[in-house]
Amino acid sequence: MMSALHRFRYSGISGEKKIMKKLGLIVVVFALLVSIPMIWVETAEAKEVVCFESRKGSSEVTQRKIGEDLLNVKCSPTTGAVLWWGDPFDGTVPMGVMPIDADYTHGEAVVKPRSKKMTLLSICGVACHNGTYPPLPKNKKPRKLTMHKDLVPDSLSLQHGRGGIWCLDCHNAKKRNKFIDNFGGEISFDQPQKLCGKCHGPVYRDWREGIHGKRIGEWASDGKKRWFVCTECHNPHDVQQGARNRGFKQLVPEPAPKLPKGLKNANHERHKTKAGH
Secondary structure (H helix, E strand, C coil): CCCHHHHHHHHHHHHHHHHHHHHHHHHHHHHHHHHHHHHHHHHHHHCCCEEECCCCCCCEEECCEEECCEECEEECCCCCEEEEECCCCCCCEECCCCCCCCHHHCCEEEECCCHHHCCHHHHHHHHCCCCCCCCCCCCCCCCCCCCCCCCCCCHHHCECCCCCCCHHHCECCCCCCCEECCCCCEECCCCHHHHHCCCCHHHHHHHHCCCCCCEEECCCCCCEEEECCHHHHCCCCECCCHHHCCCCCCCCCCCCCCCCCCCCCCCCCCCCCCCCC
16 A cells, blocks of 8 residues: 555646646647737738729739838728829829920929830730731721720720721731820820820810819829829720710719718708708
8 A cells, every 4th residue: 555655746747747738738829829829910911902092903912011000091991092192103103205384393292103014025025926016907997806905805896986996096017015106106194184185175174174084192282193094094905985975984883971960961051951952
């Protein structure tokens, strides 16, 4: 039989083991509690938030931090559009030389560049034409396209110009990453307003004077502003919008703001509505 001394020593060792097990369990639980928020933060940071600035599908921007407690954009959880810009000039470049003095010459005008993304000719040569550059077209007459159907589903029925124009009236046949003016000169993808102005003179004039289109930035007339160019709002390959026959695709509006406390309806000035009005 085990002596009393041995039983005491045995029970002491057993008690120490129990205590160590409990301490180990506490350490594991504590480590899990600490790691869970970190895992959640890492997961939240890994999930990208993308919204559009002006035209869904062509003006997407990824939300990111640009300063302490400052995001580059705030995205609407309802419509997916940008609600405000933390830095309206983020990722912009100077508008470039314009042929006519207008509102943009009174201050610093910048735009979001696209030319660096438009390396179309070399991509076509590798991906679409077995390593050779696309052959130059013989003329500008409309023809059936087998590629780019995501942009132009039916090239023989281009939804722009009502049959009066075709692809090569806008795109440079020799340099596919450039537009073309009325004299065969090149136009940068960063300045589509010069291209659109070939046909849309009155609207182009209003855009130059700051009447048509969108600008963000400084309020002062001689301040720095980001100018939104034509193709950021209008889809040049589907201007007519099918049965709508309009040049601007409708945007989903934000929900109406909540009424202040105490107001039962939006008629806050208590106007009496007359019959028939």
